[in-house]
Amino acid sequence: MTEFLFRDDAYLRSCEATVVAVEPNGVVLDRTVFYPTGGGQPGDVGTLTAADGRVVQIAEARKGATPDSVLHIVAADQPTLAVGDRVTASIDWDRRYRLMRMHTLLHLLTAAVPFPVTGGQVSDGKGRLDFDADAALDKEAIERALNAYVARAKPVAARWISEDELAARPELVKTMSVKPPTGTGRVRLLDVEGIDLQPCGGTHVRDTAEIGAVRVDKIESKGARNRRVVVSFA
Numbered sequence: 489m490t491e492f493l494f495r496d497d498a499y500l501r502s503c504e505a506t507v508v509a510v511e512p513n514g515v516v517l518d519r520t521v522f523y524p525t526g527g528g529q530p531g532d533v534g535t536l537t538a539a540d541g542r543v544v545q546i547a548e549a550r551k552g553a554t555p556d557s558v559l560h561i562v563a564a565d566q567p568t569l570a571v572g573d574r575v576t577a578s579i580d581w582d583r584r585y586r587l588m589r590m591h592t593l594l595h596l597l598t599a600a601v602p603f604p605v606t607g608g609q610v611s612d613g614k615g616r617l618d619f620d621a622d623a624a625l626d627k628e629a630i631e632r633a634l635n636a637y638v639a640r641a642k643p644v645a646a647r648w649i650s651e652d653e654l655a656a657r658p659e660l661v662k663t664m665s666v667k668p669p670t671g672t673g674r675v676r677l678l679d680v681e682g683i684d685l686q687p688c689g690g691t692h693v694r695d696t697a698e699i700g701a702v703r704v705d706k707i708e709s710k711g712a713r714n715r716r717v718v719v720s721f722a
């Protein structure tokens with residue numbers, strides 16, 4: 489298994505780690521700062537640097553064969569690593585920080601648009617959510633609400649609850665398409681103080697003010713009830 493350092497501290501840019509498995513397309517470490525693709529958030533890119541200075545470019549982090557492991561996908565034509573090698577794992581922080589800001593913005597968007605979420609995607613500098621909405625959405629009003637949430641500079645923090653507690657509070661689940669991972673007995677809740685509370689395993693900023701000014705680029709109709717809201721940084 490891999491210790492998910494990014495889960496307790498999303499601001500970690502690098503860590504020391506040991507290679508515990510080498511697979512045809514990637515490397516598994518005993519601990520990592522690389523977030524693996526999932527929950528609508530792209531996996532991190534970055535480097536693994538061995539003690540002798542060899543630098544291995546990582547094209548993407550993905551979930552490994554088991555849910556508690558991360559596979560670091562090695563880019564083409566890189567030096568090879570072996571089980572037992574000590575490495576420094578470093579993510580492309582500028583990209584990750586933009587993803588954290590955008591991911592947190594999508595939490596604000598679920599508060600600004602009071603309809604169930606049917607899908608979504610965090611991208612670098614852009615994001616979108618699909619809503620099951622039977623009414624027209626007001627682009628300017630949503631943009632104003634988002635920027636007001638950002639300006640409130642509210643803390644963002646994760647905490648854990650039991651699966652039983654989540655089952656007793658179904659209103660916490662806003663996303664119809666993605667069920668929170670179950671089976672471990674506990675679920676990670678992401679709390680944007682006074683604005684949004686829902687299960688989420690992604691990486692977020694600590695304070696809504698870090699998101700900065702945002703805009704709603706467009707609202708598209710994808711079917712009779714499906715409204716897609718596309719947002720970016722202003």
Ligand SMILES: [Zn+2]
Nearest residue numbers: 591678688690
């Ligand atoms: Zn989240």
